[in-house]
Amino acid sequence: MPYVNIRITDEQVTAEQKAQLIQGATQLLVEVLGKNPATTFVIIDEVNTDNWGIAGNTVTNLRKQD
Numbered sequence: 001m002p003y004v005n006i007r008i009t010d011e012q013v014t015a016e017q018k019a020q021l022i023q024g025a026t027q028l029l030v031e032v033l034g035k036n037p038a039t040t041f042v043i044i045d046e047v048n049t050d051n052w053g054i055a056g057n058t059v060t061n062l063r064k065q066d
Contacts, residue, residue, distance in 0.1 A: 002029050002040045009059055010046035018044050 004025045022042040029035040049059035 002033070002035050004029070004040070004042045005045065006042065007045045007047055009049050009052050011049065013046065 006021055006025065021044060025042045026037050026040045029040050030037055049063065052059045054062060
């Protein structure tokens with residue numbers, strides 16, 4: 001029973017994009033490991049950019065610099 005956890009920043013990811021991530025991750029486990037898609041769980045966690053840090057900065061601040 002595979003469990004995949006995808007964490008992304010919360011930046012207007014559409015329901016369609018999330019569905020594609022779920023389908024793609026499931027299919028990858030089917031193709032590579034021969035797992036049953038009916039028992040494969042994929043969870044998407046969306047993290048606010050204030051709560052995600054890289055190199056000592058929040059993603060919010062890094063986005064402002066770009």
